[in-house]
Amino acid sequence: MRSGSERREFPRIPTDQIICFSEGSGAEQSGRGVNLSAGGICFTAVACEIELGEFLTLTFRVHGEEVTAGGRVVWATETDPLSLEVGVEFEEIDARGRRLIESLGSGGDSEG
Numbered sequence: 001m002r003s004g005s006e007r008r009e010f011p012r013i014p015t016d017q018i019i020c021f022s023e024g025s026g027a028e029q030s031g032r033g034v035n036l037s038a039g040g041i042c043f044t045a046v047a048c049e050i051e052l053g054e055f056l057t058l059t060f061r062v063h064g065e066e067v068t069a070g071g072r073v074v075w076a077t078e079t080d081p082l083s084l085e086v087g088v089e090f091e092e093i094d095a096r097g098r099r100l101i102e103s104l105g106s107g108g109d110s111e112g
Contacts, residue, residue: 010037069093
């Protein structure tokens with residue numbers, strides 16, 4: 001298990017955008033981004049069940065460009081009876097997507 005300092009290896013950039021996510025071959029669902037880093041994403045999802053350790057495929061925009069990444073749910077917190085705030089650590093993201101996210105820390109904006 002990682003310590004808190006390792007979990008914060010990448011700067012978190014606030015984001016407020018619709019993100020799409022799906023589990024395996026499941027139906028695509030949408031959520032609202034909270035923050036984004038080169039290491040992962042945090043988003044809020046409504047009326048869905050997301051399990052710790054589940055692998056999700058996510059699609060979101062950075063500087064107006066679509067980025068697709070895959071990652072594992074490392075935490076999920078119920079924020080109200082219907083909503084979850086979910087933290088996903090990226091396991092699969094191409095170099096272009098990672099560069100786009102890293103460029104956010106230098107004054108860009110995640111909504112494109």
